[in-house]
Structure formats: C-alpha cells, structure tokens
Amino acid sequence: MESTQTPDLTPALLFDKVTLGYGDFTVLRDISLKARRGEVVAIMGGSGSGKTTILRAATGQLRPFAGRMVLFDQDVQTFDQSAWQTMRQRLGVLFQQGALFTDLDVFENVAFPLREHALLDDAELTAKVLDTLEAVGLRAAAHLKLSEISGGMARRVALARAVIRSPDLVFYDEPFAGLDPISMGIAARLIRRLSDQLGCASVLITHDVSETFSIADTIYIVGQGGLKASGSPEDLMASRDPYVRQFLDGLPDGPVAFDYPVTPAFERWAKARGVGR
Template sequence: MTDHTLHSPAPALSLDAVALGYGDFTVLQDIDMVVQPGQVVAIMGGSGSGKTTLLRAATGQLQPSRGRVRAFGADLSQVDRDGLQALRKRMGVLFQQGALFTDLNVFENVAFPLREHTPLSESEIRTRVLDKLDAVGLRAAAHLRVAEISGGMARRVALARAVVLEPELILYDEPFAGLDPISLGITARLIRDLSDRLHCASVLITHDVQESFAIADKVYLVGRGRLAMAGSPQALSESQDPYVKQFLRGEPDGPVAFQYPETPAFQAWLANQEGRKS
C-alpha cells in the first residue's frame, strides 16, 4: 500500500501555537490554524479581536512571540529578506480599500503586477489581464478610469489584480466592507470561484457572517485573545458556546466585554500621569 501523504503538498499557511502582540500587549495566543491549497478559510471576530494582526503575521510583517508561522512549509521567522520576498510573490493580498491607482485605467491597474514582476510580452499581458477581468465580469470595462466605475466594480478590479499573478495564497482584508447587498454577493461568489479555478488557498479576514459562511470550507473565530472555535460553518452555527452564539447573532450582551482590557503599558502610563499630578 502506497503512502500518498509523503507526496502531499505543504499547507499554504499554517500557525502552530502562535502568540502575537505589540510590545507588552499580547493580542492573540495559542493560535493553531491550517489552510490547504484550494480551501476558502474565513478568520472572523469583532473589531480589535486580532484579525488584522493575523494577516500581518501571515505575510511576515509581524513575528510571533511564541510558536511558528509557516507559508508553503517555510518558517517565516527563519527566512532572510530575499526568501521572504520570494514567498510573498506567491501570495496575493486584497486590501480593504482596494488601493487602485486612480491615474491608471482598469486594464493598467490589473496589468501593473505583471509589468513589475514578470517578463511577459505585451501580447501575453493583454491576454492574461483580459482573462482575469473576464473572470470578474469586467472585461468590457478595461478602458474605463477608476473614477468612472462604482465602488463594487472597483473591488472586483482589485480582485482581478490580486489574482493576475495566479498566487497560491490570497489574503482578503475585509473584502465585503462597504459593499451593497448585490456587490457583496457577487464578490463572495467570485472569491469562491477564483479559489476553485486557480486551486489557491484563500483566507478572508472578515466579520460578515452570512456571505462568509456561504463560501468558506472552514471558519476560525477569534475573540478574547484566543481561538474561540474552529470548524465548518455548520459546526459554528450549531455551537452552544456563549461567545460563538453572541458573535453570530450580533447580540450586545454576552461574554464580549465592553471595556478594553488593561495592559502593563496602560498601567505604566497611568502611573506616570498620576505622578505628574503630585
């Protein structure tokens, strides 16, 4: 009997007993996560729960204080600057605001990464860009300037740009923020379709429950500095955990505290302030 596990590709992203923070303040601890090629994974949590901190760790911008963050099997804390850049070229990032170049038209926005990072000819660039614009339903908008398209269309252009290099891992920072219901549904479907088409891993940093649950294979819910729950959308929906129920239902009362937690940095600041008074 052949052991096929020996030939399995490494996860696109994995976190093993990771702790992340800034200075004395630990934002998250004991985080375990695995994202396989072809999977759509949603990282969910309230504002300030550490979702964006996880995104920074995944791209190597933030080193964990404990544990290991690996991309494509490589420990991000052990690679040099060139190695990190090589790993980042295998990733695509869709920022919350889209970050399109307002002085370029739709076509040139999507073509930009190809011109910067590949030796492709103009003919090859044209084919690749129009293919990706077609995938997001905007092939016929290639000539338009950014100012001439809607916010929902701009998000789809940014999505086309994020996948034009055909990355193995795409990180989406609040991809549904500020979208109307129709654009929101379209964007969610595109994320799922592009992940299936490219067989890339997709990680959504989001607090949008309905659209994320409709397309995600697995959901990681962070809160109160830890991983509250991980599982399929159905498993989270059926959970009786008070925090999970409060988050999914949007209830104002529950385990989530209204007060921001005190930290050693705050205590030091407060002591300094009180010292000034005396």
C-alpha cells in the same frame, strides 16, 4: 463551479501555537490554524480581536513572539528579507480599501503586477489581463477610469489584480466591507470560484457572517486574546458557546461586555481627578 484542481492536503499556511503582539503587548496567544490549496478559510472576530494582526504575521510584516508559522512547508522564522521577498511572489493580497491607483485605468491597475514582475510581451500581457478581467465580469470595463466605476466594481478590479499572477495563497482583508448586498454576493461568489479555478488557498479576514458562511470551508473565530472556536459553517452555526453565539447573533452583551472593563490604570486616573467609579 467545482474545483478543477486535485486537492493538496499540505497546508499552504500553518500556524502552530503562535503568539502575536506588538512591543510588550500580546494580542493573541497560542493560535493554531491552517489553510490548504483549494480551500476558502475565514478568520473572523469583532473589531480589535486580532484578525489583522494574523494577516500581518502571515505576510511577513510582524514576527511571532512564540510558536511556529509555516508557508508551503517553510518555517518563516528562518526567513531573512530576501526569503520573504521570494515567498511573496506566491502570495496575493486584496487590501481592505482596494489600494488601486487612481491615476491608472482599470486595465493598467490589473496589469501593474505583471509589468513589475513578469516578462511578457504586449500581446501576452493584454491577453492575460483581459482574461482575468473577464473572470470577474469586467472585460468590457478595461478602458474605464476608476472614477467611472462603482465601489463594487472597484473591489472586483482589486480582486483581479490580486490573482493576476495565479498565486498559491490569497489573503482577502475585509473583502465585503462597504459593499451593497448585491455587490457582496458577487464578491463572495468570485472568491469561491477563483479559489476553485486556481486551486489556491484563500484566507478571508472578515466579520461578515452571512457571505462568509456561504462560501467558507473552515472558519476560525478569534477574540479575547485567543482562538475561541473553529470548524465548518455548520459546526459553528450549531455551537452553543456563549462567545460564538454573541458574535454570530450580533448580541449587544455577553462575554464581550458593552462596558469597557475597569482597570487599575483607570482607577488611578479617576482617583487623581477626584471622581468615583
């Protein structure tokens, strides 16, 4: 489905040489990336590469050590708690495990953000929820309990809830994790279609290559403490960079070694126990 929105070249999300970490430990250094409205942008990398750290910073859960992070032309370094609360009204998040309410049915799970934040009468709320469920193919499942639907369907319910308020920027945390191949394809197609229909910026945090490359406009690959590569899917598929090739081809060895590296801390530990390397 083609975009129904006029492209907006102003980034919804901008990282300018951002350094992130926890305590005195730096996870990623000098990260620069951006996501515009109407674009699907993927942040990829192996386990422990820092993808989730980027998500936490972008949603205000983690303050950067250095650099500039901007949401909709606003420098978030100046934000207090109230400013973040206001900004989050423009954001949608699809959590990795869905984070659905098991005691609510499909309809009420999707309706929850509207009941909390929107002033709609019952008829307006019902129409909005059913329209959104229809967009993900689940209008006729509105009455079902979560125990009565599949994992793939539950992911679509979570997706409907993430976009029910028409956010300007949506984050998808491992949207394809645990899905069968058919459900993965459905989820990917929905993300692309909803991004086009809403004209929102969509940011995927993922390590799934096939589905991501089929829908993304721009891909950023992080690892080894920094940004390793960026570009279109075609650019990255043509890359000869050893790290990129190891990640995309699933090679067991390369820049990311199979063996955990020997560190001074390990050597001290081994010496204290009288064992060699």
